Amino acid sequence: MSVEVIGLLFIAGMLFAIFLGLPVAIALGSVGLLSLFYVGGTSTLIVMAGGTAVYQLSHFGLLAIPLFMLMSSTIKASGIGANIVDLVIKWLHKVPGALHSAAVVSCAIFAAMSSSSVATAAAIGGFVLPEMKRRGHNLRLGIGAVAVGGTLGIMIPPSNYFILYGVLTETSITKLFMAGIVPGLMIVSAVIAFNTVLFRLRPDLNSTEVTEEAPGWAVKFQALRKAWTGLVLIVAVIGGIFLGVVTPTEAGGLGAVIALLIGVFVLKSVNRSRFVEILVEAVQTTSMMGFIIYGGLLLARASTMMNLSTYLIGVITESGLEPWQVLLLINLLLLVLGMFMDAAAITILTVPLLFPVIVSLGFDPIWFGVVVALNMELALVTPPVGLNIFVLKAVAGVSLREALLGTMPYAALLFVCLGILIAFPQIALWLPGMIQ
Numbered sequence: 001m002s003v004e005v006i007g008l009l010f011i012a013g014m015l016f017a018i019f020l021g022l023p024v025a026i027a028l029g030s031v032g033l034l035s036l037f038y039v040g041g042t043s044t045l046i047v048m049a050g051g052t053a054v055y056q057l058s059h060f061g062l063l064a065i066p067l068f069m070l071m072s073s074t075i076k077a078s079g080i081g082a083n084i085v086d087l088v089i090k091w092l093h094k095v096p097g098a099l100h101s102a103a104v105v106s107c108a109i110f111a112a113m114s115s116s117s118v119a120t121a122a123a124i125g126g127f128v129l130p131e132m133k134r135r136g137h138n139l140r141l142g143i144g145a146v147a148v149g150g151t152l153g154i155m156i157p158p159s160n161y162f163i164l165y166g167v168l169t170e171t172s173i174t175k176l177f178m179a180g181i182v183p184g185l186m187i188v189s190a191v192i193a194f195n196t197v198l199f200r201l202r203p204d205l206n207s208t209e210v211t212e213e214a215p216g217w218a219v220k221f222q223a224l225r226k227a228w229t230g231l232v233l234i235v236a237v238i239g240g241i242f243l244g245v246v247t248p249t250e251a252g253g254l255g256a257v258i259a260l261l262i263g264v265f266v267l268k269s270v271n272r273s274r275f276v277e278i279l280v281e282a283v284q285t286t287s288m289m290g291f292i293i294y295g296g297l298l299l300a301r302a303s304t305m306m307n308l309s310t311y312l313i314g315v316i317t318e319s320g321l322e323p324w325q326v327l328l329l330i331n332l333l334l335l336v337l338g339m340f341m342d343a344a345a346i347t348i349l350t351v352p353l354l355f356p357v358i359v360s361l362g363f364d365p366i367w368f369g370v371v372v373a374l375n376m377e378l379a380l381v382t383p384p385v386g387l388n389i390f391v392l393k394a395v396a397g398v399s400l401r402e403a404l405l406g407t408m409p410y411a412a413l414l415f416v417c418l419g420i421l422i423a424f425p426q427i428a429l430w431l432p433g434m435i436q
Contacts, residue, residue: 008308010035011349014299015337024345025291032298039305048301057294060249061167066286067252068158071237071259072116073278073285076123078263078270080230084109085127087227090215095192097199099137100145103128104191107149108184111156112234113255116285117343117380121150121388125395133396138205140406141198143396147388147403148191148410151377154343156184157238158251161376164293164347165369168300169355172366173248175432177241179370182427183417187377190413229262242435289344296348308353313360323361327422330354331375338379342387346379347372370428374418381411 014031037045085106092102103124110120125146132142154161157177166173199205215223237255240246246254263270270278316326337346351372358368380388383404393403421427 006038006306008311010038010302011299014349024342025288025295027295028292028299028345028348029295032295032300032302035302035306036298039302044305048305049298057290057297059167061163061173062293064158064163064173064249064252065160065289066282067249067256068160069116069285069289070278070282071113071252071255072119073281074256074259074263074270075110075113075230075233076119077274077278078259078267080113080233080259080262080267082127083223083227084113084230085124087223089128089131090220090223093215095196096203097141097195097205099128099132099135100142100199101192101195103142103145104149104188104195107146108152108156108188109230109234111150111153111184112158112238113230113259116160117150117153117377118387118391120153121146121380122391122395124149125392129392129396138406139396139398140402141205141409142406143389143392143398143403144406144408144410145191145195147381147386147392147407148187148377148414150388150392151380151414152184152187154373154376154380155180155187155370157181157241158248158255159373160289161343161347161373162369163248164344165351165372168348168351169365169369171369172432174241174244175366175435176369177238177248178431178435179366179428180373181238181431183370183374183421186420186427187414187417190417191410194409194413229266233258233262244435292344293348296345300348300352303352310356312353313357316357316361323363326357326361327363330358331371331418331422334372334375335378335382338375339382341379343376343379346376364425364429366432367425367428371418371421374414374421378411378414378418381407381414 010031014027017027017031033045033049036048040048085102088102088106088109089099092098092105095101106124106128107120110124111117125143128146129139129142132139153159157180159177159180162176162180163173165171166176233255236258237251240254241248241251260270260275264275321329334346334350337350341349355365355368359365380386383389386404386407389400389403389407393400396403
């Protein structure tokens with residue numbers, strides 16, 4: 001058998017190992033090491049494995065991940081996120097399905113501060129879902145709204161996914177960040193529109209024994225004053241990147257410092273012991289991601305040496321498929337993988353192989369990055385490994401069936417948004433086109 005076929009068999013074996021429950025990082029790394037040994041023997045294995053750790057993991061772009069993780073941990077510990085949620089709930093009080101729509105908007109804002117999808121879903125769900133239960137609102141749909149809203153941590157900058165994609169493909173991380181803003185807002189708008197129509201047609205879904213007066217303007221502006229810290233943080237991070245004042249990596253450091261200063265001196269919610277907890281959580285999350293990234297980079301290096309991308313390009317060229325048909329197959333592949341693997345593992349496994357194929361077919365690499373990001377969002381809300389569903393099931397204390405039924409209508413909205421993004425690439429490319 002040729003080296004290319006052997007490489008594909010190695011990858012198939014790795015997928016089988018993941019499906020059996022082997023940790024993703026170990027599956028990626030072990031297959032990568034075996035592939036390197038097969039291609040070049042012991043010397044190549046030692047040189048490539050060590051070089052990947054020293055060179056690839058030292059990439060300046062990857063430094064943004066621990067910085068944004070530190071910022072995310074600080075936001076959760078300081079109470080900045082709770083003030084944001086309170087603000088959105090009060091300002092959207094008159095909208096049909098207000099709490100459900102407020103949950104999604106809160107997720108979008110929190111995602112712009114935390115860069116983590118699971119953290120966003122857990123933080124917003126922990127605040128909003130008990131409030132829905134208290135008011136007698138439909139908790140099943142509430143779980144769906146928060147689950148899909150939480151996925152915006154992948155799309156809305158700062159996004160760890162875009163950092164990883166940019167490093168793997170040598171694509172501008174700044175432009176990827178900007179490319180995710182409009183699609184992210186499109187998803188938020190789609191969910192709000194769905195909620196508005198649904199709860200206007202079915203007001204009984206919000207029937208409640210708790211009757212509360214609509215908050216007046218004084219209450220709304222008081223909530224705005226409490227939430228100014230989070231808004232400042234968003235403007236500093238995203239505005240700094242868009243204006244070219246800071247790079248994405250520098251923005252991560254800036255955001256972490258601002259979040260810590262707010263927690264210590266403004267909100268006074270971060271003391272010495274809480275600060276230690278923040279550091280420990282950030283280090284644990286970063287270490288876990290670093291292990292997965294290292295295993296994936298080994299596999300990517302091996303696939304390059306085996307010319308798997310060149311092999312795939314040749315197969316596609318000889319098949320006579322149109323570019324849109326190839327793109328459809330790629331999306332189907334990502335959808336299936338998303339049912340069994342997490343976003344980081346899918347990105348590391350597929351992007352190094354698929355990126356040269358996409359470029360050879362004439363598709364824009366930044367637009368493709370956003371398309372993959374939306375597929376990764378779907379991975380978080382599709383069983384059997386929809387991580388956001390399991391997180392919110394635990395937060396809400398409901399059965400898995402209830403959580404799944406509530407999430408499916410909102411997951412369908414993501415499918416619709418994916419189709420719109422594929423049909424109209426300019427949705428993702430308009431904002432990056434404004435950056436020189």
